[in-house]
Amino acid sequence: MKAVIFDMDGVIVDSEAAHIKMKIQALEEYGIACSPEECMPYFGRSSNAFFSDFIKKSAAHISLQEIVARKHQLFLQYVANDGNVNPIEGALELIHGLRRNNIPLALASSSVRSNIEWFLKKFGVFDCFDVVLSGAELSESKPNPEIYLLAAKKLGTGPQECVVIEDAEAGVTAAKMAGSYCIAYCNPVYKNCGQDVSSADMLVNSLTDISAERIIGINI
Known part of the structure; x- marks a missing residue:
């Protein structure tokens, strides 16, 4: 070794619980429903992979780069303000x-x-x-x-x-x-x-x- x-x-x-919470919030802001259970198969994978799949499933005209950036913004705000990670x-x-x-x-x-x-x-x-x-x-x-x-x-x-x-x-x-x-x-x-x-x-x-x-x- x-x-x-x-x-x-x-x-x-x-941080996984916080990531799930912010993914769901970001999707909701763009009109897409998501449950915590639907997030779980994406543990360990990138936000790009997660949001790309949800955009495809919803057939929504959403910028992948934009929603990923929004999720990361929400996440950093959450951990900075809440401090419970x-x-x-x-x-x-x-x-x-x-x-x-x-x-x-x-x-x-x-x-x-x-x-x-x-x-x-x-x-x-x-x-x-x-x-x-x-x-x-x-x-x-x-x-x-x-x-x-x-x-x-x-x-x-x-x-x-x-x-x-x-x-x-x-x-x-x-x-x-x-x-x-x-x-x-x-x-x-x-x-x-x-x-x-x-x-x-x-x-x-x-x-x-x-x-x-x-x-x-x-x-x-």
Whole structure:
């Protein structure tokens, strides 16, 4: 193992409930109804993928770029004003532990860069990452492995030498397709919503169940 790549939403930040709420609000502003259950299959995927599908299903003449931008605006307003979006238990300690052991780290998230940087700076871990990638800037989103292949390349190592920490089915699929070792955090938010992360190499119920030393000891 030469490097570790983290997803963000649901792994570092307990933000999925807020994302669902703001997606529904953005759609409502454009006259499209959506339930929380309809959002769940899109965990781990980009806002572009989510809104593109809903625009097609509604046959509405809506600018994808415009509604995505509105959702991100609503989300940042929500987290800035409400402040009730917290780090996942054990995530920050794990990041700092890996950094203390001089393990190269990358952040590979489907979120937009503004959200990524806001949270990493808020939680004091922005400078811990050697590489920060936003899937919203790439041609394909998870479960396509593009973001993990690029993260490994920017870290200067092969994807098969990286450990990826994910929580959503799309992200686990992307990590395994890239050839990486994948640890899946079984986020309780996803319980009973059809998320299957069983293809991961290791499943944990809490990030406190793994340590920097345990990850460093993974033989891949």
